[in-house]
Amino acid sequence: MRIQGNWRLLSELPAAGFILLLSFLLITYGGRIEVPSISGPGVFWLSFIPAFLIANAFGLALHEQSRRGSLFLFAGFLPVLHLLSQHDFLNTNGLVLGFFAGSLLDFQVLSRNQFSSLARYARSGSRFFFLVLSCYLLIRLLEFVYPFSIEGIRQAFEISSEELNNLGIAFLAVFFLLMSTTFIRGIQASEIFVYGPSHSGKTLLLLALYSHFVDFYEGTHREIILSSDREEEKVWQLSKKSEKKLRIESMLAELEGGITPKSTNRTDLAIYELRGKKNGLLPVEFTFIDYGGEYTEDLEPKKYYRALRSLTEKLSGNEKLSGNEKLSGNKKLSGNEKLSGNEKLPGFSVEALHRQIGTLSFLELLKNKYAKEAGDQFHNLILACIYKKMKTAGKVIFLVDGDYILDYHGEGRKELTTLFGHYFRLMDQLGPDKFYALVLTKTDKLKDLSEIPDNSEKAGEIEAEIYSLLDRIYTFREIQNLAKRVPIYFYTVSVDATLSPQASKDLPEEQQGITQIFPWRVGEIAKFGF
Template sequence: MKISNNLVLEVVLVLVGVLLSIIFLDISELYWKSDSHWLIQLILSFIVSSLIFGAIGMVLERNSRTGGIFLLAVFLSITYVLYERGFLLSIYGIYGFILGMLEGGYLSFYSYFNNRFDNLAIYSRRFVTYFCVLTLLYLAFINLEYFQEISQFSASDTDKLFKTIIMVGSLVAFSFLLRATIRGIRAYDVFIYGPSGSGKSLLLLAIYKQFISFYSGKRNEFILSEGNKEDLKIESMLIALENGELPKSNLRTDLAMYKLSGKNRLKPVGITFVDYGGEHTDNFDKVRYKETIEGLRKLFYSDASYLKKILENAGTTSEVDEILRQYVGTPKLNKILGDTDASEIKKMYGNDNTRRTEKDITKSKKSLISLLNKKLDGLEKKLGDLDGIQDLQDYHQNEFAEYVDKIIFACVYKRFESAGKIIFLVDGDYVVDFHNENNNGKNHLIKLFSNYSDIINKFGNEKSYAIVVTKTDKFENLSNILENSTEAKAIEHKVYDMFCEIPTFKEIVHMSNRTPIYLYTVSVDATMEPHIKDEDTEMQQKSLKIYPWRVGEIEKFSF
């Protein structure tokens, strides 16, 4: 279920925006002449066409659809007026429209087949601004010419000035509404996050089976553990389940990252799980992240950091030349930069017999610092990618194990930053304990939702969020409830009403007015009966099989 349904508000915004655009077109119709300057015709027709064909791509994605419909309604109307006035019928108007069609069509094609609607939204917002600014300049130029030619204002001139103000106001207003309504997310990149004990491992296995069955899926794993590495592999957890055993829990220093990737029709889809001991990640502060990254750079790339520092501190050209002589063409630089980049610097700087001017030395210094910055900045990219993290461990095994807490924090922060959709897990045991005398369940949920609220605040509105309550079988008998039935949806509403008693959850409800946030209740075993006792061995064995219930809702949200 969607926590806050903004459909009515979105429809009102679109209708108001379309009305403003009609007012603008009604007043500005006479300005769009077939004999306008060729450059104005070329650029405006290009922008209008680009926005129309870009909007078609936005309509194909759920979170971008409202903005796409709004764009189409406004700019198809503008296109009709420009066509009727002959503005688009000139050779430059036609060229501009065709070029815009090709660019907007390409961006829609790229966004759809790469599931990257965030780039399309950025592009569309930018072009709405260009349209607004260019149109304002065009109208200002024409009106300025007109008012300069008159010696004194008449009643008709006053009326024209009033209409000009209305026209400009309506243009700025509907452009602002368009920019506010256009949104897009990196839809292929989904991150599942939850505290220790929230059911991540079993949910991972349930979604993995779905990926293999329906999305031509494959897995990629990175596991850091002193004694648990084999047990944390997906294959080992599947074997454990087949043998009637629960997957082993992570130790405090364990880090396991799982990337499931596949294809939903022609679009790439992927889900990332980060499984860890549940610590080191309470405070997702940007300053702390920057400090952590800087510390890890000095740890993993100490030679690159040192070389950059001494180059920047070198005061004279001769000092720079001496430093370059010590590094260029040596194995040290190859180790720091890699063979390709080191060869590039050597080619530029030359060898001992090369005669170099001050300009040559300065150029070599700037190029080397640029390559060192590229190397250092690449650490953040590596921390967001499983293969990159594996490379860091392969080349820095001792340091990696020693600073695992900082690496976990940086990895999780980077996943939050880059993911387009984020799924928060809530342990169903907290729901079971919600009304206990000691308020254990409720207290845990107050803290948990406070953490999730902070994360949504810090990582912005250009994402979709889902709160997924696991272990629904612990508090509801699901054996006779179909996944898509009214009764199943009633369970979600019941849980939602319960959560609304928690002030920190109400914060999230308020955020849902501007950010898409969903709530789902799921179970990896619909055959379990509620409140099973740990000592009931037979039922415990039964509970170890995967019979997912409403896990498909996570897939619908994700893909």
């Protein structure tokens, strides 16, 4: 269920109205400007680019977080086509080919669930178009004061000719349209980060998602695992034995043998990519990071910066980062980024390390060729990977331990108050350009799910009942308020719907009864990744 309604779109209507106003000024005053004749190739490209970007607008409209960019493209370039028609600069071949090329790009993006790529292309194309147009108008304006002098400028304003007024207003409209291209944004919808404290159910949720992908999406998976079985004087050594235990097939085999997989500890990092096809056609991807819940308190910019600095010094010699470097988001690093002569990791600058940390290919490189260096910096490596993945993910899932609901009238409400306050700060830190979901695990401990289909009306009632308990917590209501501006969802799930409800959360983990995977409403989490 979605927390609050879709208020975000309504809040973006004023921005769309501003773009329409700028476009109206452009077509009104730009239509009165005397324009010299343009050659055939010029007319073709003047038609091709707007048609290409309008086709992109249809693609961006299919995802909520990129819909603002869609509004900009429609409001900005449909009037541009009207302006071009006023000057008889429309080319049929350019229009058709532009719309066709834009539609092909839309299809490619939809097939990969990568709206961020489409937004990037649309933003670049829009900036190029409006930059060229503003330069042309600026040159025409400067012709009125040539040769350049204070007297020439004064005379130009005294004359106040209609042509000068038209050029000036059209230039300002195009300039502000150029500045407004920041509205065009998208998210990496297939990049999903799962965040949760220790024992909240990350590992078992992974297995449930894997089984859902295999059953319904013709799913396969890839994984990269770095694990250590001992820690001595803060120097960790990678262990193939520990790594094997974190493979999906090993954990499923343990379940078959009646053993519940242990929670991931602080010496483990595993990244799993689940891939499948929705309806046998559209690819679906889900990137899942499993890590020790102890790191949840360390995921903040300063600690990430320190971890990355330590990694850089270890992997690439004695290089130091300058104190004013900022590492948030996708911002590139500044400063002295070249490696020193005694570099240990050839080909990787500080910027490259920041950009590639957390990717499967980079972790594979560290594991295969730089195991010792990675082992010495294992804590920093895990922390940097987790934070970077959380920062770049298009969607973030926050896990809520169902045990807190089971003990709601005891310590549970207190724990939930603290947890939701922490989650609100993270959402505020990560920003509004993401999707968020609160997922309550272990629903089987609260209700008997064995006879309740996960897509039934009764399942929805259970979710609503649990939601009503959370609604009494002030920090949760603060998240509700945030949900008026940011898309936030709430789900209740279980990895084994055949279990009987438990009267106590005090049973040891190995006695909690999960020895098989029968997912309940886990499909809703998979849909969240579309």
